[in-house]
Amino acid sequence: MAWDKLSLREFIEKVADKNPTPGGGAVSALVCALAAALNEMVSNLTLARNDYSDWHAEMERTLENMKEIRLKMLEHIELDIKAFDEVIEAYKMPKETEEQKEARKTAIQEALKKAAKVPYEVCRYSREVLRFAEIVARWGNINAISDAVSAAELAFGAFQAAKANVLINLNSIKDEQFVEYMKHELRTLTGEAEGALKAVKEVAKERGKLGL
């Protein structure tokens, strides 16, 4: 199915229904795409203003990167759903003979690794969106600073949600080296994502007077 062709209302109904897909992984990819789009909007609103011309090159770079991420994350909605379905299919494989049991076990492990890697990519891209949110919050059109903050906060939500979807798959993966590698990477990304969010919050307070 072309998930990105569904209307907002239809997609949300499909999230809500009793089918496990689209679930948290797919939704976090969508939210990452939305956050990237907000960074693009702030860049566009900055490019429209000549008094920000010192920052136009940065905004062009942001546009280019965020468009790529937005399109990739839209594709990830479907990738996440497929990866989940493959895990389910693997679990359904016959397990009567020893050979079948072995083949099933291998298929499950492979499917789980794939199902971990898709939301892991969402984590990586969400961290990237956060980095660019810091740029547009700091140097973008001041009138759109709440949009830059929104991009950062939503990308961080997508990051955290995607991370939970990596971790739940890691719980069933027997390849310890793979699990340790992924956890190590997630720890690094978490530090970077938290750092970028903190920076955006500071800019929001100082430049945007958005403190409580």
Next chain:
Amino acid sequence: MAWDKLSLREFIEKVADKNPTPGGGAVSALVCALAAALNEMVSNLTLARNDYSDWHAEMERTLENMKEIRLKMLEHIELDIKAFDEVIEAYKMPKETEEQKEARKTAIQEALKKAAKVPYEVCRYSREVLRFAEIVARWGNINAISDAVSAAELAFGAFQAAKANVLINLNSIKDEQFVEYMKHELRTLTGEAEGALKAVKEVAKERGKLGL
């Protein structure tokens, strides 16, 4: 325009383009709706399992509340866009005579209050989604715990993004009592949202083994 009838791809393109709407406020309403839908999915996956029958009544209650919020937040996408447009229209009013200046000033202030109230409602409903995420994370189908965590993390992102959109409007509102009241409410809601998120994280770690 019926924004919720746009496809995911079309909607995201409209976020990204140089038009300031839909912006951070509208996107946060959408993400709140998505998070509510994830709570519904976890409830549905729990109602499908007889071994969770002790919690079926809670899940039915969650379904009812989350469906209401999901539909309301979908409407808020349009409300947020309209509220922003009304602010812009008010600023465009003539200001040649003293009378016109006065009328314009009043219209701007009224439009700003409305533009603050719409994302404020998104904050309130996101806090509500977080509360129910805690319920489904704690008592829902364990296989869907990463979806419950996703609901919480995304609702928190929506909460924070919507808050920035309230605050940017408050910056231009002259009615100090209104501003103080809204900030007071936001502080309370922030405490509640943070508390619910923290609780979900603990459940995720203990019950779901989703620690890093």
